[in-house]
Amino acid sequence: MKLYRAFATVGGLTLASRVLGFLRDIAFAWGFGAGMVADAFAVAFRFPNLFRRLFGEGAFNSAFIPLFAKELEGNGRDAARSFAEEALAGLAAVLVALTIVAIVAMPWLMYLLAPGFSATPEKFDLAVLMTQITFPYLLCMSLVALFSGVLNTFGKFVESSAVSIVLNGTLLAGILVSYWLGYLDSPEGGIVQAIAVFVAGVLQLWLLIDGLRRNNFSLKLRRPRMTPGMRRLVTLGIPGVIAGGVTQLNIMIGTIIASMQPGAVSQLFYADRLYELPLAIVGIAVGVVLLPDVARQLRAGNETGAVESQNRALEFAMLLTVPAAVALAVVPGEIVQVLFERGAFTASDTANTSAVLAVFALGLPAFVLIKVLSPAYFAREDTKTPMRYAVISLTANTLGSIALFFWFRSLGWLPHLGIAVATAIGGWLNAALLWVTLIKRGHFMLDRPMILSIAKIAFASAAMGVALFVAAEFLADWFGRDRSFLTHMGGLASLIAAGFAVYALAVLATGALRIGQLRKALRRG
Incomplete structure (x- = not known):
């Protein structure tokens, strides 16, 4: 069965990326700890990284892949290329405009992204500058996502799974440059890291363009037009991005709230990086591979085959995710201490980060379940149902994060631990809604x-x-x-x-x- 082999390919490359990412995080914690520069970089990287996760790890492709596959199988390679070029033109035009507006308006947007930073003008100004530098990364990654969707539909997963290796390698190189220049734990070092994010986006885009060329499917940039195909993509795409990116939107909301507590943003960032290792290896691998597979099964009228693929994907996911969640919940302190506690990262940072990590771990199976269950909707071109459930989950997480943050702080507990609790609960709520609806519709058992x-x-x-x-x-x-x-x-x-x-x-x-x-x-x- 090619499905397992594809899981192994995507998961293996993602594992290589995350190992390199851990080396990067270890070096970053050593050089910047959980202080002002680390907090500013976490915000500066979080916003474009949100778009990387929304677009690069499946949410955009939840709408694009089924439509592209339909064109490919129904009307041939040339029609599919034409549709992809229309999508490329529209996406590029919107994101270029968004990037320009965001860079100009960033001093005001930062009051929304990290309102707590306004109490420390130096941190606030640094976060604004670093986010302006990193913002063009989202343009590169959004185009990378589209090119990845094309290659994934053809059953080619190597290039799209290797882009994070380029990112982590480039950011690690940036830390080494900061060390060489004597910029560690300084605003200048943070700026070097922001520049490294931008450079990584350009390199990742080049990798995918080269991948298309080697697979004899180049795309040309044309004038944007609102064709019927583009209208359908927009109709499906907006709900799909919201639904597929709910996990990252939850984390973004957590970052905004955590900005009101010194050190909380970076501690959430480090915990997020650790629990995302199994989420990336398993959840993203399943999500990337399963959507094209289920879409093909349904196009062929093989409902039984689609359900079989989902069961095997769920089996594969839980086999790896449940033990990972248990491990992160039982021994978080030892993991955080060994990986991060050195240089500017203190024992207090270890205690706080490990507490957050243990709670995040409780929601890990839910976030992977979302990756397994969502393709059953997306492959049927139903992005509105997952979007509704994502909004419900997002609302519950937002209200819960705010309430628990201030309640925990009033009790003298770690305030951002409340954010982790709300995030885990929101994940399980979303997964439960997706599961129950699929069963009711007879699309999964x-x-x-x-x-x-x-x-x-x-x-x-x-x-x-x-x-x-x-x-x-x-x-x-x-x-x-x-x-x-x-x-x-x-x-x-x-x-x-x-x-x-x-x-x-x-x-x-x-x-x-x-x-x-x-x-x-x-x-x-």
């Missing part, structure tokens, strides 16, 4: 293998959680702050090895995954 797998995965993950808790107690001395970095790394490696061993044994013992089944799946296609 769990098959018997999936039902059995859920129980087995839950048991194996619980066993792993107990093992991690016991192992963490046993290895507590290894994480003492008087011990060396190598000792800390040895302790974390031992925890990972123990957790992996227990989970693997439990999965094999219960039959949640069989070696023969895995080999067969990888050989198919």
Whole structure:
């Protein structure tokens, strides 16, 4: 079955990207900690990164891919190219205008993006300048998204999955440049990082243009026109972007609220980076691969095949996501300490970031479920239903974040922990609404293998959680702050090895995954 192989391709490249991203985050935490520059960069990067996630990781393509696939299969390659060029022209025109307006208006927009920064003029001005530098990145990434959708429809996933490797490599190079120039933990260092974001966008765009060329499907920029195809894309695209990007919109809202607490923005940023590793590897891989697959199945009238693909995608996702969520919830302190606590990143930052990470982890399976369930709507050109549920979830998250932030602060608790709680609840609400509606419409149902797998995965993950808790107690001395970095790394490696061993044994013992089944799946296609 090619589906599993495609998951492995996208997930593997995403894993490589996230490993490089962790090296970047470790270096950034060492150089900038969770202070003023780190807070300003988190905001400056968050806004264009929101568009990267909305467009580059599937939300835009939720509307574009089904329409492009319909043109390709119904009217041929030339008609599909014409539609893609129309979409390219319209998208480029809108985003160029948006970029110019946003850069000019950024001193006023910052009061919306980070209102709490206004209490510290130096931080506010730095965030404005850095966001103006990074903003053109969203133009590059939006075009990258369109080109990725074309390649994904043809079953080509390498280039679109490698773009984050370029981003993380370029930002890591920016940190090294700051170190060489003596700019670490200084406003100048933050500006270097913002420039690196812009450069990364240009390099990513070049990578996708080259990918199209090598697959003999070049696109030309033409004059924007509101054709019937573009009207349909806009009709589906706006709800699709809102629905597919609800997770990132939740995080953006959290950043706005957290700006009222010093250090909170960057601590949320670091926790977000950690829990997004499994979300990226599993959720994004499934979302990117599953939508074209389900769309093709439905175009062929194979409803049973579409449901089968969803069940296998869900099985694959939960097999990897549930244990990841358990691990992040059980040993967050050890993970954050080993990865980030050095240089400007203090023990207090570790405690706060690990608390946020543990709560974020509780919502991780929900965010992956959203990635698995949404393609069933998008492939049927229904983007309005997921959008309605996204708005409900977003509203609940916003109100919950505001209420819990101030309530927790009044109790003397970590205020931005309330943001994490609201984000997790919002994710589960969205996933539940998508799930129930699909079942009511008869578009999805769990098959018997999936039902059995859920129980087995839950048991194996619980066993792993107990093992991690016991192992963490046993290895507590290894994480003492008087011990060396190598000792800390040895302790974390031992925890990972123990957790992996227990989970693997439990999965094999219960039959949640069989070696023969895995080999067969990888050989198919």
